[in-house]
Amino acid sequence: MxxxxxxxxxxxxxxxxxxxxxxxxxxxxxxxxxxxxxxxxxxxxxxxxxxxxxxxxxxxxLPPHRYLLARRVERAKALLRDTDLPIIDIALQTGWNSLGTFGRTFRDVTGESPSALRRQMRQAPGDLDQVPHCFVSAAHRPHLTMAVSEKRRRTKADTLELSNGGT
The missing domain is CATH 1.10.10 (Arc Repressor Mutant, subunit A)
Structure with missing residues (x-):
């Protein structure tokens, strides 16, 4: 009892x-x-x-910092897709204080620079106006199961291993 x-x-x-x-x-x-x-x-x-x-x-x-980082990247991707705002304005609107930090973090999380992702999203066929916004957001949400710095180190280590003939 x-x-x-x-x-x-x-x-x-x-x-x-x-x-x-x-x-x-x-x-x-x-x-x-x-x-x-x-x-x-x-x-x-x-x-x-x-x-x-x-x-x-x-x-x-996710730890709070990674959660916030994912939300910022998600919002930046939406602005890159849906607006013609300059990338510096998108960086400032989504919480970064410098374009360099924004670009490096964005590339580490998404695998592409903001300008390359904008070009790719605009070239991709498909009419997202018919898809509910929550589904579009979820599909473009970054997966941050590890810290960005860990991801960056892991990518560099993989590149070095491949260049040295490792498998």
């Missing part, structure tokens, strides 16, 4: 924590161009920084 009561209390705590984590994630989604250090997100969710970072990763599968 006691264990079922304890489980119910634990389940209530988990739901309350999830609501607080969703509140922080919704704030990031609403303003991905803003700075969202873990300290700010932890205040939004009412948790300590370490606990928030760990709980966010457990709940959503």
């Amino acid at each position: 006691r264990s079922s009561i304890d489980n119910k209390k634990s389940g209530d705590r988990d739901l309350k924590l999830l609501r607080r984590l969703l509140r922080a994630r919704d704030r990031m989604d609403a303003a991905p161009h803003e700075d969202w250090p873990v300290s700010r997100l932890a205040r939004v969710s009412g948790a300590s920084e370490a606990y928030f970072a760990r709980a966010f990763r457990d709940a959503f599968g």
